[in-house]
Amino acid sequence: xxxxxxxxxxxxxxxxxxxxxxxxxxxxxxxxxxxxxxxxxxxxxxxxxxxxxxxxxxxxxxxxxxxxxxxxxxxxxxxxxxxxxxxxxxxxxxxxxxxxxxxxxxxxxxxxxxxxxxxxxxxxxxxxxxxxxxxxxxxxxxxxxxxxxxxxxxxxxxxxxxxxxxxxxxxxxxxxxxxxxxxxxxxxxxxxxxxxxxxxxxxxxxxxxxxxxxxxxxxxxxxxxxxxxxxxxxxxxxxxxxxxxxxxxxxxxx
Amino acid sequence: xxxxxxxxxxxxxxxxxxxxxxxxxxxxxxxxxxxxxxxxxxxxxxxxxxxxxxxxxxxxxxxxxxxxxxxxxxxxxxxxxxxxxxxxxxxxxxxxxxxxxxxxxxxxxxxxxxxxxxxxxxxxxxxxxxxxxxxxxxxxxxxxxxxxxxxxxxxxxxxxxxxxxxxxxxxxxxxxxxxxxxxxxxxxxxxxxxxxxxxxxxxxxxxxxxxxxxxxxxxxxxxxxxxxxxxxxxxxxxxxxxxxxxxxxxxxxxxxxxxxxxxxxxxxxxxxxxxxxxxxxxxxxxxxxxxxxxxxxxxxxxx
Numbered sequence: 299x300x301x302x303x304x305x306x307x308x309x310x311x312x313x314x315x316x317x318x319x320x321x322x323x324x325x326x327x328x329x330x331x332x333x334x335x336x337x338x339x340x341x342x343x344x345x346x347x348x349x350x351x352x353x354x355x356x357x358x359x360x361x362x363x364x365x366x367x368x369x370x371x372x373x374x375x376x377x378x379x380x381x382x383x384x385x386x387x388x389x390x391x392x393x394x395x396x397x398x399x400x401x402x403x404x405x406x407x408x409x410x411x412x413x414x415x416x417x418x419x420x421x422x423x424x425x426x427x428x429x430x431x432x433x434x435x436x437x438x439x440x441x442x443x444x445x446x447x448x449x450x451x452x453x454x455x456x457x458x459x460x461x462x463x464x465x466x467x468x469x470x471x472x473x474x475x476x477x478x479x480x481x482x483x484x485x486x487x488x489x490x491x492x493x494x495x496x497x498x499x500x501x502x503x504x505x506x507x508x509x510x511x512x513x514x515x516x517x518x519x520x521x522x523x524x525x526x527x528x529x530x531x532x533x534x535x536x537x538x539x540x541x542x543x544x545x546x547x548x549x550x551x552x
Numbered sequence: 553x554x555x556x557x558x559x560x561x562x563x564x565x566x567x568x569x570x571x572x573x574x575x576x577x578x579x580x581x582x583x584x585x586x587x588x589x590x591x592x593x594x595x596x597x598x599x600x601x602x603x604x605x606x607x608x609x610x611x612x613x614x615x616x617x618x619x620x621x622x623x624x625x626x627x628x629x630x631x632x633x634x635x636x637x638x639x640x641x642x643x644x645x646x647x648x649x650x651x652x653x654x655x656x657x658x659x660x661x662x663x664x665x666x667x668x669x670x671x672x673x674x675x676x677x678x679x680x681x682x683x684x685x686x687x688x689x690x691x692x693x694x695x696x697x698x699x700x701x702x703x704x705x706x707x708x709x710x711x712x713x714x715x716x717x718x719x720x721x722x723x724x725x726x727x728x729x730x731x732x733x734x735x736x737x738x739x740x741x742x743x744x745x746x747x748x749x750x751x752x753x754x755x756x757x758x759x760x761x762x763x764x765x766x767x768x769x770x771x772x773x774x775x776x777x778x779x780x781x782x783x784x785x786x787x788x789x790x791x792x793x794x795x796x797x798x799x800x801x802x803x804x805x806x807x808x809x810x811x812x813x814x815x816x817x818x819x820x821x822x823x824x825x826x827x828x829x830x831x832x833x834x835x836x837x838x839x840x841x842x843x844x845x846x847x848x849x850x851x852x853x854x855x
Binding site (some may be wrong): 315316317318320321324325328389390391393394395396397398399400401402543544545546547 | 598601603604605620622623624625626628629630632634636637638640641646649650652653654655695696
């Protein structure tokens, strides 16, 4: 070789990379999908305002915001968390990130943080606004639902980022949908033990610890919710890092 | 010495063997992986770059396994074939971002240098989404070279380039190779690498079929015999007339017409029309039978 190239290489061991985060954010916002994020939030706030004006029964806020609100949270996380890595794997642009010495852990965590922040902005904040419209800005229900939704943003995104790193992006989306609609939406309310493996129930447990409202149907204690949520989040992210470290270009026999 | 080594490398997908027991060493200078589409070139590229684990065998780059080794990209660059860049960025933003991902101390200066090298300065402030395919290819190469890598892997780098861009790219690759870098590119079009010199590795059907010097292969290509399928109003008479010509080395009468092996492409194609006219034979078909890449490569193998 014509001599080793001497140069200072900055440390690559940081947990987050500003460049990866900026690229991820711009990639997401440049897609038409970005408009989709805002739609459910607007609908939720609209429903809340409408019910506030028309509903006679005072029970609707925890019922609606606990179910519809958290469903919107899950689906928003699915769209965002499923695309921060998934969309780039799909179009192949992820190679430009992975063909650099940046660690896979940094790639996963940077993208994950962006997904969490966006989900908080597009689902948790609207959940709070809806709660505030329903029961007042400083009501324990609004604040409880907000905190639960913040935690939900953290947990759901870990799950969906992991899913795109483990499965193909389209399959990850399908699995995510099944998880949200079937596992959490249907089974968790019928079969008691299922709630133990439900990000929605972790979030509801956290919300209920502040709101203390039986209409939220939180059937886990806050300790279980926080503990399980933390374990699931860390495990999912670790698996995502592991899978991305073994990232293979697929279906290319040529 | 930075070198790429493949030892007994195979890769299969289920029952399909994409790469079959390849052993080769690639050193400094320009090396071309040539072969028809589906020969396994891209699979080999991906394995060298660590984006695919070999099913069997071992691949090292600069002495270390490339699988699960992103630190390798401090010295290595990959230009993927897929035309997938962050189209929402401008050329400069893309190359600067890449420089930052490499942790370069002065990303802007490094990006400027790489963009100049690829003659992309004029278009650097435009969004990549507005680029032609050739320009995208060049901005990808600029990003790949931004950290001054010692090994550069380019998968079908000439795709979508016009002849002038192609020449410029070839000159650039040679320059880089002459500076002691290991430059590996893949291509399925023999003509487009005609002007390159260096080593070529011919991959056919997942196997390393031949390796050697560009010039030797090029000579073989120019001198190779051509097979034509000829149909006429009287195949037998035409056949006997053709066999008398020096440009024709063999004639076979088949049920589909004449199969003519010409040792000199130019002379044969010039002579055949006049010859048939002189004999009062009407030519109904003159088809080159072996112009497919596969046959060219197969011929190269046999030589």
